[in-house]
Each structure stands twice: as C-alpha cells, then as structure tokens.
Amino acid sequence: MALLELRNVSKGYGTGSNRTEVLKNINLTIEEGEFIAVVGFTGSGKTTLISLIAGLIEPDEGEVLLNGVKITGPGPDRGMVFQNYSLLPWLSVRGNILLAVDSVFPLMSAKEKNAYVKKYVAMVNLLPALNKTPSELSGGMRQRVSVARALAMDPRILLLDEPLSALDALTRGSLQDEISRIWEQDKKTVLLITNDVDEGIYLADRIIPLKPGPNATLGPIFSVELERPRDKKALNHNAVFKALRNTVNTYLMNVGAEAKKGSGARTYILPEAQPLDLLGPTGVPYSLRRLVS
Numbered sequence: 001m002a003l004l005e006l007r008n009v010s011k012g013y014g015t016g017s018n019r020t021e022v023l024k025n026i027n028l029t030i031e032e033g034e035f036i037a038v039v040g041f042t043g044s045g046k047t048t049l050i051s052l053i054a055g056l057i058e059p060d061e062g063e064v065l066l067n068g069v070k071i072t073g074p075g076p077d078r079g080m081v082f083q084n085y086s087l088l089p090w091l092s093v094r095g096n097i098l099l100a101v102d103s104v105f106p107l108m109s110a111k112e113k114n115a116y117v118k119k120y121v122a123m124v125n126l127l128p129a130l131n132k133t134p135s136e137l138s139g140g141m142r143q144r145v146s147v148a149r150a151l152a153m154d155p156r157i158l159l160l161d162e163p164l165s166a167l168d169a170l171t172r173g174s175l176q177d178e179i180s181r182i183w184e185q186d187k188k189t190v191l192l193i194t195n196d197v198d199e200g201i202y203l204a205d206r207i208i209p210l211k212p213g214p215n216a217t218l219g220p221i222f223s224v225e226l227e228r229p230r231d232k233k234a235l236n237h238n239a240v241f242k243a244l245r246n247t248v249n250t251y252l253m254n255v256g257a258e259a260k261k262g263s264g265a266r267t268y269i270l271p272e273a274q275p276l277d278l279l280g281p282t283g284v285p286y287s288l289r290r291l292v293s
C-alpha cells in the first residue's frame with residue numbers, strides 16, 4: 001500500500017464571484033522512502049497542495065490518505081517545514097525542538113529527551129547554537145532548526161514547503177546538501193515543494209510539475225535516474241542531469257505559455273528607453289560626478 005495517496009482531490013477558496021478554483025483532480029501516490037519534488041509556478045497552488053496533506057485544510061472533493069486512512073487534521077505523522085521559519089522566538093534551539101519532542105514522546109525521560117534533542121541538533125550541524133534563540137540565528141540556521149524539529153518528531157513523511165526559497169544562493173546550496181545527506185541517513189519519505197528545477201533533480205527520485213492555475217493539475221512524472229549519493233558539482237557535467245533539466249524546463253515553459261494564452265493575458269511591448277541622466281550644476285551628470293571629482 002502507498003504511504004500517501006491523493007485521489008481526485010480538488011480545492012478552491014471563497015464563494016460566488018469571489019471563488020478561486022485552485023486544484024483540480026489531483027492524483028498522487030507516494031511510496032514509503034521516496035523523495036518526491038513538486039515543482040510549480042508561483043500561485044499555482046503548491047502551498048494548498050501541501051496544506052491538504054498536512055491536514056491544515058480539507059479538500060472540496062476527493063480524499064487524502066496516509067497508509068490507507070483518510071487524513072482529517074494535522075498530526076505528528078506529518079512533519080512540516082514552512083517557507084518562513086515558524087520557530088517560537090522566546091525559546092532556544094533546544095527549547096523549540098524539545099517542545100515538539102514533548103508533544104510526541106511524553107513518556108520519554110528528561111535525560112533521554114535531552115540526548116534525543118541533541119542528536120537532531122547535531123544532525124543539522126547546530127550544536128554550537130543549542131542555547132541560542134531564533135533572533136540570534138541566520139535565516140539558514142533557523143531553517144536548519146525547523147528541519148531538525150520536524151525530523152525529531154519522527155514523522156512518517158516530511159513535508160517541505162519551499163523551505164529554502166527565502167535563503168541566499170550559497171546558504172540554499174549548503175542546505176540542499178544537508179537535506180540530501182540527512183535523507184541518505186534517515187531514508188524518510190519526503191515531499192518537497194520547490195520552484196527550482198535543479199533543486200528538485202538534485203534531491204528527488206521523481207519530479208512532478210504542478211501546472212499553472214486556476215484548476216491546476218499535476219503534469220507527467222519525470223523519474224530522476226541519477227545514482228546516489230549525488231555530487232552537485234559533478235551533476236553540472238552529467239549528461240542525464242542536463243537532459244532532464246532541459247526536458248522539465250521545456251515542459252514548464254510550454255505549459256506556462258499555454259496557460260497565458262488561455263487566460264487571454266495581453267502582452268505589452270514596451271518602448272526602448274534610455275534613462276535620462278540629470279546634469280549637476282557643473283554640467284557633469286550626477287552619476288559620473290564621483291568618478292571625475
């Protein structure tokens with residue numbers, strides 16, 4: 001039996017003329033231990049999709065099943081990492097993770113909990129920051145704490161909703177490496193939502209595009225036939241990686257262009273314009289003054 005299954009799931013918001021149909025007839029099956037990446041356009045319904053799986057919202061039609069049982073609300077069997085760090089600002093790294101551990105393993109002794117929290121903090125390389133509060137951490141460090149907290153709850157599936165999109169390119173790259181390393185260790189089932197095709201290919205077993213909304217549906221499944229562990233630098237020269245990236249990007253560009261045509265969106269051709277440079281009192285343009293003075 002599949003670990004997670006979405007059967008003909010549709011979801012919209014609002015009523016009457018304020019109604020937005022977001023997802024239409026979504027069918028998705030994820031097996032235990034798989035790493036799946038859903039790539040999609042801004043506003044296509046990625047967060048809606050992951051919120052349905054997290055049990056934060058309910059589908060209008062269809063059903064979401066975990067291990068064959070219908071999801072009716074949030075639960076510790078699904079660990080969620082959001083785009084924007086959702087840590088409690090008054091608690092330390094240890095405190096934030098401990099709170100989650102307390103709720104899932106209430107019978108664990110204080111000593112065991114302490115060691116358990118440390119294990120997950122070490123997993124994301126944050127032991128030196130164990131007693132720091134979120135305001136003392138960088139964005140990348142906060143996201144690491146979120147990942148550690150989700151993993152410490154030992155969920156059946158880890159739901160990652162664009163966890164790296166608010167980070168700069170360097171931090172994003174190193175966190176991708178960490179997620180990859182942790183996944184190799186833990187072999188947890190993961191659903192990653194991302195807008196970065198390269199990130200999806202680097203991390204996942206399968207890439208599934210979410211087409212543009214309204215009434216967004218899932219596109220074809222692209223299998224990632226790349227050996228693990230993957231070396232990001234080597235991938236840049238890997239023919240399979242480059243071909244897959246090209247195929248997925250071309251697919252996304254085509255469905256994006258189709259959706260634009262269908263929506264009747266108009267293209268405006270802007271005139272070519274050069275910015276006027278204001279002349280200073282000396283007759284030298286302001287932008288050059290520092291160079292000539």
Ligand SMILES: Nc1ncnc2c1ncn2[C@@H]1O[C@H](COP(=O)(O)OP(=O)(O)OP(=O)(O)O)[C@@H](O)[C@H]1O
Binds near residue numbers: 041
């Ligand atoms: N609670 C809500 N009430 C009304 N409309 C909503 C609600 N949540 C989302 N929407 C709308 O549903 C559509 C899909 O939103 P969603 O956040 O799922 O997309 P997304 O792909 O995650 O977007 P982004 O890439 O910007 O994060 C958008 O048009 C959004 O405005």
